[in-house]
Amino acid sequence: MASVTGSLVIAGLGPGAEALVTPEVTAALSAATDVVGYIPYVARVAPRAGLTLHPSDNRVELDRARAALEMAAEGRRVVVVSSGDPGVFAMASAVFEALEAREDWQALDIRVLPGITAMLAAAAAAGAPLGHDFCCINLSDNLKPWEIIESRLRHASKADFAMAFYNPRSASRPEGFTRTLEVLRQECGPDRLITFARAVSTPDQRIVTVTLAEATPDMADMRTVVIVGNSATRRVGRFVYSPRSVR
């Protein structure tokens, strides 16, 4: 039932500041008939005539994706909003999962619009800790067992990647981040730098860099992105950065 007028755009709103929303995303929101997403992200979109907002709760990503595809198939111009970049631990994968089950939806006009993902804004606020090879791990253990997270932490350490962590810590399972810090201390030693970047680009932004020896689990919450340096990452003045070269 694909319509010539229906479309689905999966758009990234960036980490919080309006000045970090790309013009491409702003234009897509201006053309939308429906905006779908997690409550706090939909709240960032200004109401206007002709636009229906569809905020929904967390952890219903697949239902939300299906509802958005359904509306697009009915001929509406739907924008699914994510914080940051929609392709990094956000709604794009959920939409493609929903699409797998419905071949008739696969001909729809679907586009993903990138956004400034939190680790890039966090790194910029701290200096340039991701200036050399790095990895990006979602520490939420809703989506994978701890054994896989631990294996990835150990391989990333042995590869001497800098590391960015999303969803480091939730009230319901604080022990995961405690274990993460233990593994990192074993693999990288006590002097490795770690940056806690909270609420990046918002008025609540707080950037703190300490050593792994000094790091404690309560330095992170679910609004925090954590960046661990590689073996060469160091401070210069108030900044922290990773050199471009291996010497």
Add this chain to the structure above:
Amino acid sequence: MASVTGSLVIAGLGPGAEALVTPEVTAALSAATDVVGYIPYVARVAPRAGLTLHPSDNRVELDRARAALEMAAEGRRVVVVSSGDPGVFAMASAVFEALEAREDWQALDIRVLPGITAMLAAAAAAGAPLGHDFCCINLSDNLKPWEIIESRLRHASKADFAMAFYNPRSASRPEGFTRTLEVLRQECGPDRLITFARAVSTPDQRIVTVTLAEATPDMADMRTVVIVGNSATRRVGRFVYSPRSVR
């Protein structure tokens, strides 16, 4: 010799399309007295009265960083431009390297403004291949020996990261990417999906996804970002994506 008026902004122009330049970066360029960077990136900034453009050749990053800091110390409002995000294999680390040598410059007003880095735009154009844990490796062997690149490829494969590669191949050392494909075939098998994203977000954009068995070195050039999926990455319709969960 820091002035109260001088400043240095290290800004990311995104991968090419004007619609991917953040308003924050546009505002910084509007306020600049001097724009410094590699020739093709400075060419993206419109000339105007009161603005001096300082294009320079590739591979002079440290000299360029020093010149920019010098002008900021003299009281000018300098913007150093990079393609993509300045903190990902770009000018931010070079500026901080230059800053290490000059403590008197460390009190300057220095800010890094994030941008849409190429892998995010490439992933969005392809679907969502970076929707699960991933790593990001600069394959240029100007900056590190092949042994380190190989070690990182093997650890990333064993960790089952998706991988994004920058600077996969240059005319002067094409054998590096040939070796990369060999290591990946050994570690990940012939059926793993690999996406070649060339000139992302520009009129020349071309996105091709094949298996590792089908991949050949000439599919990449220096305008290409390469994304290798993890073991679960798959096609849905015309897209490629990595599921959020490990099952």
